[in-house]
Amino acid sequence: MEKFIVAGEVQLTGHIKVNGAKNATLPLMAATLLSTGVSVLHNIPQLRDITMMQDILTLLGAKIHRENGTLIIDTTGVSKEEIPEHLMREMRASVFLMGPLLGRFRRVRLSYPGGCAIGPRPINLHIKALEKIGAVVNDRCGFIDAEAVHLTGGEIHFDFPSVGATENAMMAAAVASGTTIIRNAAREPEVADLETLLNKMGARISGAGTDTIRIQGVERLAPAEHTVIPDRIEAGTFLIAGALTRGDIVVDNIIPEHLFAVIDKLQEIGARIDPDGNSVRIRGGEMRGVDIKTLPYPGFPTDLQAPLLALLTIAKGTSIITETIFENRFKHVDELGRMGAKIKVEGRTAVIRGVPRLSGTVVAAHDLRAGAALVLAALAAEGVSEIEQVYHIDRGYEAFEKKLQQVGAKIVRRSP
Ligand SMILES: CC(=O)N[C@H]1[C@@H](OP(=O)(O)OP(=O)(O)OC[C@H]2O[C@@H](n3ccc(=O)[nH]c3=O)[C@H](O)[C@@H]2O)O[C@H](CO)[C@@H](O)[C@@H]1O
Ligand SMILES: C=C(OP(=O)(O)O)C(=O)O
Numbered sequence: 001m002e003k004f005i006v007a008g009e010v011q012l013t014g015h016i017k018v019n020g021a022k023n024a025t026l027p028l029m030a031a032t033l034l035s036t037g038v039s040v041l042h043n044i045p046q047l048r049d050i051t052m053m054q055d056i057l058t059l060l061g062a063k064i065h066r067e068n069g070t071l072i073i074d075t076t077g078v079s080k081e082e083i084p085e086h087l088m089r090e091m092r093a094s095v096f097l098m099g100p101l102l103g104r105f106r107r108v109r110l111s112y113p114g115g116c117a118i119g120p121r122p123i124n125l126h127i128k129a130l131e132k133i134g135a136v137v138n139d140r141c142g143f144i145d146a147e148a149v150h151l152t153g154g155e156i157h158f159d160f161p162s163v164g165a166t167e168n169a170m171m172a173a174a175v176a177s178g179t180t181i182i183r184n185a186a187r188e189p190e191v192a193d194l195e196t197l198l199n200k201m202g203a204r205i206s207g208a209g210t211d212t213i214r215i216q217g218v219e220r221l222a223p224a225e226h227t228v229i230p231d232r233i234e235a236g237t238f239l240i241a242g243a244l245t246r247g248d249i250v251v252d253n254i255i256p257e258h259l260f261a262v263i264d265k266l267q268e269i270g271a272r273i274d275p276d277g278n279s280v281r282i283r284g285g286e287m288r289g290v291d292i293k294t295l296p297y298p299g300f301p302t303d304l305q306a307p308l309l310a311l312l313t314i315a316k317g318t319s320i321i322t323e324t325i326f327e328n329r330f331k332h333v334d335e336l337g338r339m340g341a342k343i344k345v346e347g348r349t350a351v352i353r354g355v356p357r358l359s360g361t362v363v364a365a366h367d368l369r370a371g372a373a374l375v376l377a378a379l380a381a382e383g384v385s386e387i388e389q390v391y392h393i394d395r396g397y398e399a400f401e402k403k404l405q406q407v408g409a410k411i412v413r414r415s416p
Pocket of ligand 2: 023091092093115116303368369396
């Protein structure tokens with residue numbers, strides 16, 4: 001398995017460019033199944049999860065061509081509404097296919113999705129939402145068989161604003177015969193991006209980005225062309241890297257409004273931040289501890305909890321992080337402990353006592369963002385670190401090491 005070798009004690013300087021968002025691209029790719037014909041998606045990152053989604057769409061009968069950052073997806077030949085278990089297990093995002101396949105064929109058969117080990121990730125809210133708009137779902141031993149002879153639309157109220165369940169409900173409801181209202185919907189920018197694509201395809205959706213989404217079903221959707229929004233999590237990771245290495249970097253090609261909660265915390269920690277159009281400059285300095293709670297958007301994102309925790313290990317004083325979204329998202333803590341971090345976890349709370357510096361050693365990435373966090377910690381640590389299992393990082397960051405090299409990091413990828 002490949003690993004990263006990182007020499008520490010660098011200060012990152014220069015410009016770094018962010019790709020399109022993984023978490024927007026995956027539901028958008030699934031949404032193309034709702035039409036018959038050729039859709040074009042621009043600003044697509046080269047990531048393992050995207051390739052997996054390509055493979056699944058191809059198996060369903062789509063023809064996909066990739067040209068640099070553009071995906072051309074021809075869904076004319078899509079004829080299957082069933083996804084084999086081994087492909088479902090490859091990633092969480094495979095569950096995004098449930099809504100579109102149900103919408104297109106009024107029937108779908110699939111199993112529970114896989115994904116990073118960050119705690120239990122049920123799909124009860126997805127199922128409940130689809131039932132509310134007319135689907136009959138048979139959920140037996142991890143296999144789902146859903147039918148919607150009368151996809152009527154209806155009123156959905158989420159107990160929790162699940163991103164994926166909101167997206168699945170939007171996609172199926174877009175082609176229902178009646179109107180759907182989703183209350184306590186997820187407000188993430190990726191949900192709003194999905195609304196934009198679906199409306200380009202002919203859907204009648206409003207309110208995405210707020211907690212109430214209205215969908216007036218239409219008979220059919222047409223293919224469309226769309227440019228995916230920038231990846232706010234990739235952007236946030238690089239901003240944290242700039243602060244943690246006390247560097248001076250400009251993160252380009254982003255939407256700063258999507259990062260308000262992150263920018264606010266980094267300022268509280270002591271970084272100087274200057275947004276300028278689609279770029280943000282960050283200058284690091286003395287860092288002080290802060291308290292953070294992960295929350296649904298526009299709160300602090302759970303996907304940046306691990307990278308920020310890595311930073312707080314070397315901030316002055318004590319910090320408290322409360323992870324409210326996922327039950328078991330502290331896998332990076334033990335690894336950071338090997339590097340000399342002082343962290344205590346109790347339930348969903350981590351108490352971090354800042355130390356002057358970390359020491360390089362051999363650590364393993366147990367999930368995507370935990371892996372990114374370890375690379376960041378290694379950039380600041382004394383000596384050399386080895387980060388194993390980088391395939392997790394490749395799931396969500398395109399050319400992570402190359403982008404970091406561009407701003408001065410001493411990081412290389414090594415094959416066994
Ligand atoms: C591909 C993608 O977009 N992934 C993102 C998406 O994941 P995902 O869409 O899976 O996240 P959700 O918002 O659905 O999950 C948040 C919480 O709700 C719970 N839940 C969810 C669905 C359900 O049916 N029942 C249930 O209990 C989950 O277990 C979790 O505790 O949003 C998460 C929260 O911002 C991010 O960390 C992920 O990076
Ligand atoms: C948890 C993540 O992704 P996924 O939902 O695809 O597992 C993530 O992007 O941090």
